[in-house]
Amino acid sequence: xxxxxxxxxxxxxxxxxxxxxxxxxxxxxxxxxxxxxxxxxxxxxxxxxxxxxxxxxxxxxxxxxxxxxxxxxxxxxxxxxxxxxxxxxxxxxxxxxxxxxxxxxxxxxxxxxxxxxxxxxxxxxxxxxxxxxxxxxxxxxxxxxxxxxxxxxxxxxxxxxxxxxxxxxxxxxxxxxxxxxxxxxxxxxxxxxxxxxxxxxxxxxxxxxxxxxxxxxxxxxxxxxxxxxxxxxxxxxxxxxxxxxxxxxxxxxxxxxxxxxxxxxxxxxxxxxxxxxxxxxxxxxxxxxxxxxxxxxxxxxxxxxxxxxxxxxxxxxxxxxxxxxxxxxxxxxxxxxxxxxxxxxxxxxxxxxxxxxxxxxxxxxxxxxxxxxxxxxxxxxxxxxxxxxxxxxxxxxxxxxxxxxxxxxxxxxxxxxxxxxxxxxxxxxxxxxxxxxxxxxxxxxxxxxxxxxxxxxxxxxxxxxxxxxxxxxxxxxxxxxxxxxxxxxxxxxxxxxxxxxxxxxxxxxxxxxxxxxxxxxxxxxxxxxxxxxxxxxxxxxxxxxxxxxxxxxxxxxxxxxxxxxxxxxxxxxxxxxxxxxxxxxxxxxxxxxxxxxxxxxxxxxxxxxxxxxxxxxxxxxxxxxxxxxxxxxxxxxxxxxxxxxxxxxxxxxxxxxxxxxxxxxxxxxxxxxxxxxxxxxxxxxxxxxxxxxxxxxxxxxxxxxxxxxxxxxxxxxxxxxxxxxxxxxxxxxxxxxxxxxxxxxxxxxxxxxxxxxxxxxxxxxxxxxxxxxxxxxxxxxxxxxxxxxxxxxxxxxxxxxxxxxxxxxxxxxxxxxxxxxxxxxxxxxxxxxxxxxxxxxxxxxxxxxxxxxxxxxxxxxxxxxxxxxxxxxxxxxxxxxxxxxxxxxxxxxxxxxxxxxxxxxxxx
RNA sequence: GGGCGCUUGGCUCAGUUGGUUAGAGCGACUGGUUUACACCCAGUAGGUCGGGAGUUCGAAUCUCUCAGCGCCCACCA
Numbered sequence: 013x014x015x016x017x018x019x020x021x022x023x024x025x026x027x028x029x030x031x032x033x034x035x036x037x038x039x040x041x042x043x044x045x046x047x048x049x050x051x052x053x054x055x056x057x058x059x060x061x062x063x064x065x066x067x068x069x070x071x072x073x074x075x076x077x078x079x080x081x082x083x084x085x086x087x088x089x090x091x092x093x094x095x096x097x098x099x100x101x102x103x104x105x106x107x108x109x110x111x112x113x114x115x116x117x118x119x120x121x122x123x124x125x126x127x128x129x130x131x132x133x134x135x136x137x138x139x140x141x142x143x144x145x146x147x148x149x150x151x152x153x154x155x156x157x158x159x160x161x162x163x164x165x166x167x168x169x170x171x172x173x174x175x176x177x178x179x180x181x182x183x184x185x186x187x188x189x190x191x192x193x194x195x196x197x198x199x200x201x202x203x204x205x206x207x208x209x210x211x212x213x214x215x216x217x218x219x220x221x222x223x224x225x226x227x228x229x230x231x232x233x234x235x236x237x238x239x240x241x242x243x244x245x246x247x248x249x250x251x252x253x254x255x256x257x258x259x260x261x262x263x264x265x266x267x268x269x270x271x272x273x274x275x276x277x278x279x280x281x282x283x284x285x286x287x288x289x290x291x292x293x294x295x296x297x298x299x300x301x302x303x304x305x306x307x308x309x310x311x312x313x314x315x316x317x318x319x320x321x322x323x324x325x326x327x328x329x330x331x332x333x334x335x336x337x338x339x340x341x342x343x344x345x346x347x348x349x350x351x352x353x354x355x356x357x358x359x360x361x362x363x364x365x366x367x368x369x370x371x372x373x374x375x376x377x378x379x380x381x382x383x384x385x386x387x388x389x390x391x392x393x394x395x396x397x398x399x400x401x402x403x404x405x406x407x408x409x410x411x412x413x414x415x416x417x418x419x420x421x422x423x424x425x426x427x428x429x430x431x432x433x434x435x436x437x438x439x440x441x442x443x444x445x446x447x448x449x450x451x452x453x454x455x456x457x458x459x460x461x462x463x464x465x466x467x468x469x470x471x472x473x474x475x476x477x478x479x480x481x482x483x484x485x486x487x488x489x490x491x492x493x494x495x496x497x498x499x500x501x502x503x504x505x506x507x508x509x510x511x512x513x514x515x516x517x518x519x520x521x522x523x524x525x526x527x528x529x530x531x532x533x534x535x536x537x538x539x540x541x542x543x544x545x546x547x548x549x550x551x552x553x554x555x556x557x558x559x560x561x562x563x564x565x566x567x568x569x570x571x572x573x574x575x576x577x578x579x580x581x582x583x584x585x586x587x588x589x590x591x592x593x594x595x596x597x598x599x600x601x602x603x604x605x606x607x608x609x610x611x612x613x614x615x616x617x618x619x620x621x622x623x624x625x626x627x628x629x630x631x632x633x634x635x636x637x638x639x640x641x642x643x644x645x646x647x648x649x650x651x652x653x654x655x656x657x658x659x660x661x662x663x664x665x666x667x668x669x670x671x672x673x674x675x676x677x678x679x680x681x682x683x684x685x686x687x688x689x690x691x692x693x694x695x696x697x698x699x700x701x702x703x704x705x706x707x708x709x710x711x712x713x714x715x716x717x718x719x720x721x722x723x724x725x726x727x728x729x730x731x732x733x734x735x736x737x738x739x740x741x742x743x744x745x746x747x748x749x750x751x752x753x754x755x756x757x758x759x760x761x762x763x764x765x766x767x768x769x770x771x772x773x774x775x776x777x778x779x780x781x782x783x784x785x786x787x788x789x790x791x792x793x794x795x796x797x798x799x800x801x802x803x804x805x806x807x808x809x810x811x812x813x814x815x816x817x818x819x820x821x822x823x824x825x826x827x828x829x830x831x832x833x834x835x836x837x838x839x840x841x842x843x844x845x846x847x848x849x850x851x852x853x854x855x856x857x858x859x860x861x862x863x864x865x866x867x868x869x870x871x872x873x874x875x876x877x878x879x880x881x882x883x884x885x886x887x888x889x890x891x892x893x894x895x896x897x898x899x900x901x902x903x904x905x906x907x908x909x910x911x912x913x914x915x916x917x918x919x920x
Numbered sequence: 921g922g923g924c925g926c927u928u929g930g931c932u933c934a935g936u937u938g939g940u941u942a943g944a945g946c947g948a949c950u951g952g953u954u955u956a957c958a959c960c961c962a963g964u965a966g967g968u969c970g971g972g973a974g975u976u977c978g979a980a981u982c983u984c985u986c987a988g989c990g991c992c993c994a995c996c997a
Contacts, residue, residue: 020957214997231997285997355995528991529992598933610932630955667936689956698955778963779964880977889978897940
């Protein structure tokens with residue numbers, strides 16, 4: 013007999029348990045004995061950014077993935093969960109820059125090399141924190157294969173794919189209008205731009221024959237056209253004509269174009285077009301082949317071509333120009349309260365300056381020679397109908413497929429260059445003499461540019477200063493991680509090869525589990541990069557979880573101060589409770605709220621499991637429990653729990669396979685708490701087949717530990733030690749079989765139904781006592797009328813349970829015939845009748861009222877069934893199965909009502 | 921402006937393809953030191969599923985519409 017402390021204390025067990033797992037080597041699929049033809053199962057962990065610490069959302073992600081991984085490992089699949097981290101170029105660089113600022117320095121003062129050394133120190137520290145956190149959550153990932161988006165092997169993959177794309181003509185360098193942050197001196201991706209609503213002035217300017225409204229008069233210096241809506245009658249005869257427009261720097265020529273994009277209701281219906289400094293204008297300009305004139309430079313200042321305004325920041329220039337316009341009398345009027353959205357840099361809040369800049373792009377519309385399809389087409393088809401003889405990628409929940417298509421179909425060329433230092437430097441070298449600020453077209457002379465995996469030989473080559481968008485490397489994640497070293501990665505005949513056993517075994521991966529917020533950033537990019545580079549899919553399924561919000565439903569953020577650190581939760585409630593609180597009660601793709609109370613509830617759950625184990629250990633010696641179960645000694649309670657267990661295994665498995673983690677968890681809780689603890693164990697205390705029962709108890713509990721293990725690995729593994737004499741690890745044990753349980757349950761001669769009847773009787777008695785306020789300690793007699801002899805025998809068999817399970821029954825009298833019992837609570841259960849004389853406690857009026865209420869209810873229900881069955885449409889159209897069940901219901905309901913009637917009449 | 925989602929007892933949420941009198945946890949209330957667990961046990965109350973219309977033999981579940989809330993995308997001079 014073992015004695016365990018009465019409360020489970022996670023912190024006393026979790027660290028040792030994790031060490032034990034790691035030491036076993038079982039996180040690595042190579043060390044697990046699997047069947048020879050075992051299926052493989054692989055998840056790539058979405059690599060957390062090395063910018064600090066994990067947040068609660070990561071904790072949820074780890075919980076979901078670990079559930080899948082542990083389940084499949086126990087099912088006998090060759091299971092790999094590969095962890096890693098992301099260098100997160102911009103985010104990380106910004107963090108380090110902030111630190112430098114505090115120190116009174118900046119990256120330019122340090123220089124590229126020293127700065128990157130600094131970043132490395134920071135990321136190493138951050139990495140260690142993250143790894144520690146992942147372990148604390150109980151994640152069973154294979155650390156021996158850990159990857160980093162910026163390590164040597166991943167670097168080779170990145171350069172290889174870049175070169176492939178360049179050779180395929182998909183990558184080009186071009187001048188395009190980009191979001192430019194004048195402070196950071198870098199382009200920003202669309203998702204790095206934030207919008208704030210602001211009130212500004214709207215200037216109505218006399219513009220040759222037009223009057224038009226603009227919020228940015230200073231851009232007039234870069235105007236090359238005026239656009240109107242094609243249906244706008246006001247301007248119809250002006251379209252396609254050229255006009256001379258007087259301006260602060262003299263007159264200039266513009267062309268009038270008609271374009272659908274113009275909103276005739278805005279301003280005067282005519283808008284000025286500044287192709288170089290507005291996305292919308294640029295789009296119109298491209299369509300109509302309008303010239304572009306750049307007037308604002310990378311510092312956000314007016315350029316040399318702006319005459320006396322040259323060198324002024326845009327805001328200053330605006331004021332000066334407006335002043336001059338007023339002098340010229342070309343300001344018609346000014347709206348002071350013009351509300352519009354202004355785009356800002358998400359890092360430094362500086363207003364974005366759209367401007368043309370020389371960047372590297374991936375062409376998403378150009379056909380890839382070997383596929384005859386563009387990146388865009390390939391990526392859409394992969395999810396719509398499947399490509400490369402693979403089934404289509406399924407996104408769960410399905411509704412996100414729509415978002416995906418919408419995004420993908422509207423995808424524009426992907427700008428992959430960033431003007432920051434931290435990241436994969438663009439693998440392009442220029443001949444010094446060529447100067448790298450020149451247009452792409454000038455590189456027609458191939459001797460001046462070199463794109464390759466290794467630097468070119470020879471003198472005078474300079475590498476591009478920019479780095480790649482961080483998503484370029486994370487887009488390769490599902491396969492770049494499966495190479496052990498750079499030399500396993502090669503390009504042959506325009507295709508990427510990963511020459512490793514892991515790649516053969518584990519790619520495509522089974523499922524990509526992540527938050528829906530990075531569907532576009534990351535998932536879409538992985539699909540793009542993998543289909544392109546490998547001619548294969550990165551994963552079969554995508555499972556998207558929601559975001560974790562605070563108790564009030566607000567996003568967690570540092571500024572709001574409502575951030576929950578998962579490690580605090582682990583410390584206070586244990587990793588198991590933290591995991592459950594993130595998994596149960598959440599739906600795929602839907603945000604969830606997390607409150608302290610919820611986690612407490614799951615801490616209680618772990619403790620409940622612990623105490624069930626503790627109880628069983630006090631009653632049995634698991635190592636001595638002999639198998640197989642002595643079936644002939646088994647009671648109906650045994651049959652019931654074994655049957656329930658079989659059902660549980662089946663449904664949990666189905667739920668996990670279909671990513672219904674919450675449902676499976678709830679079913680496990682219900683089985684453990686309601687069925688096993690509150691009914692089966694309670695009943696077991698009063699039954700006499702001790703030996704057979706102990707075997708059942710140990711068997712069921714051990715398998716329950718297995719079923720719970722993917723959810724709450726620590727407490728289950730801790731308990732397992734006491735139940736398994738082989739000193740094996742629960743994490744490497746095999747998943748129980750539902751069939752076995754069904755078989756055993758069916759072999760027991762006592763039927764599970766008997767126990768169900770007993771349960772119902774007990775519940776009725778307890779309820780009656782409570783409703784009538786019968787004091788604890790007052791014992792009552794119970795009369796049961798059952799017509800069938802067999803039923804009476806069954807009840808007789810269950811007597812000790814009926815007497816002891818909080819019913820406080822002194823005596824049970826079985827009646828062969830219905831008899832009038834005075835002053836009794838009466839009820840009918842599955843065809844039998846029970847009477848509980850309540851002595852003085854019964855209030856005849858109250859009981860009559862109660863029965864009358866029950867009668868009315870039953871009658872109402874009877875009527876609805878009758879109405880249904882009388883409805884010809886129903887009997888004609890409804891499936892037979894439904895009609896039959898309605899008929900059965902009707903029969904039962906009639907019986908029930910008759911009985912209530914007799915109870916009522918016997919009350920006098 | 922376009923798209924997506926949510927609205928179920930006091931709170932937080934389930935509800936798989938439309939088919940038993942809609943479930944759970946927490947909270948509330950009543951009663952309990954009972955062979956593990958007060959991080960516990962027994963019991964009770966409480967909702968007709970946001971409003972309206974429709975499809976159907978049958979709707980929380982499908983369609984339309986209105987209202988409130990939230991998110992994503994685009995960004996317009």
